[in-house]
Amino acid sequence: MLAYPSAIDLSSRTLHDLSALLAGHRRRIGSRWRRLTCGSQTLLALAHLRCGDTYARLAAGVRVGIATVYRYIREAADLLAALAPTPEQAMVTVRKKA
Numbered sequence: 001m002l003a004y005p006s007a008i009d010l011s012s013r014t015l016h017d018l019s020a021l022l023a024g025h026r027r028r029i030g031s032r033w034r035r036l037t038c039g040s041q042t043l044l045a046l047a048h049l050r051c052g053d054t055y056a057r058l059a060a061g062v063r064v065g066i067a068t069v070y071r072y073i074r075e076a077a078d079l080l081a082a083l084a085p086t087p088e089q090a091m092v093t094v095r096k097k098a
Contacts, residue, residue, distance in 0.1 A: 008043075008050050018042045021079050035064050036072065044069065045076035 019042040026038065036044065044062060047053045048069075059069045085093070 008046055010046060010050060015039070015042055015046065018046070018076060018080070021083075022076060025075070025079055035068060036062060041072045041076060045073045048073050049077065 019038045022038040022041055026034070034041070040062065044058055048055070048058060055066045055069045055073075058073075059066045062069070
């Protein structure tokens with residue numbers, strides 16, 4: 001296994017905000033232990049969402065199973081999706097800007 005450094009062209013604020021969102025989610029659901037920290041889970045999710053890294057590649061990089069990577073990315077994506085405006089809200093915004 002070869003490891004290599006990589007960069008994601010996102011701000012550190014993005015990393016911090018999603019990490020805080022995940023930490024709050026973990027507290028709400030009462031999660032006592034996870035293999036990765038909130039920051040590592042955030043980096044994992046952003047690497048997949050922004051760069052398109054595969055589950056297998058990410059799993060090898062952080063030394064967890066592919067199913068764990070899938071669950072972590074899915075959890076982060078669901079939290080981000082909950083922040084998105086509804087179609088009706090988006091249309092109101094579009095109408096105001098047009």
